[in-house]
Amino acid sequence: MLDNEKDKFVTMLQATMTLYDRELSKAVVFLWWEALKQFDFMALREAFSRYVTNPDNGQFAPKPADIIKFIAGTSSDTALVAWTKVEKAIGRVGAYSSVVFDDGIIQGVIYEMGGWTSMCHKNIDELPFVAKEFQQRYRHYKSMGKIPNYPKILIGLAEADNQLQGYKSELPVLIGDQQSAIMIMNNGNEPKQKTLSVVTI
Numbered sequence: 001m002l003d004n005e006k007d008k009f010v011t012m013l014q015a016t017m018t019l020y021d022r023e024l025s026k027a028v029v030f031l032w033w034e035a036l037k038q039f040d041f042m043a044l045r046e047a048f049s050r051y052v053t054n055p056d057n058g059q060f061a062p063k064p065a066d067i068i069k070f071i072a073g074t075s076s077d078t079a080l081v082a083w084t085k086v087e088k089a090i091g092r093v094g095a096y097s098s099v100v101f102d103d104g105i106i107q108g109v110i111y112e113m114g115g116w117t118s119m120c121h122k123n124i125d126e127l128p129f130v131a132k133e134f135q136q137r138y139r140h141y142k143s144m145g146k147i148p149n150y151p152k153i154l155i156g157l158a159e160a161d162n163q164l165q166g167y168k169s170e171l172p173v174l175i176g177d178q179q180s181a182i183m184i185m186n187n188g189n190e191p192k193q194k195t196l197s198v199v200t201i
Helices: 003-019 026-036 041-052 064-072 075-092 104-112 116-120 127-144 157-165 178-187
Strands: 099-101 173-175 197-199
Touching (some): 003 026, 003 041, 041 064, 075 104, 075 127, 099 104, 099 178, 104 127
Parallel strands (some): 099 173, 173 197
């Protein structure tokens, strides 16, 4: 949200809590704002509306985590979506090219699990176990609200060989949203490339 949307947000929050006979102190309103200001106001308005009409838990006053769940899904949901993105990239891009994902947690977890080429070389019998480990690691970081340390680029076979031979490396392939992947690369821990190729997966 933008700073000038704070009044609208507070009005919506107070109206919602009135449904549950709850009054909010300034300190509690501040905590709500800090927890949710990262989201678009219209997405929040939709999430509050869906929450209060939800027959499973709408009878209880919401907490910030409840609203976030309606916007972003549970950590299990997002971990499965993240693994699906990785699995598609393995099939479409493969181990030869270097890659940059549009999600720092994906980038970090793959690095922790041995890197991109290692991930691509898992055989079909190993994949269910790899998927489970990846999702467990992803959920851990997501639930903690943390992003692990990650390299700017997950190195593929071609770049690894070029580095050994002293040759110029091929450009990395961006996986997913281009701008987000560029941001991930700029915030990582290895030298960045100047120009990029783009693959949307």
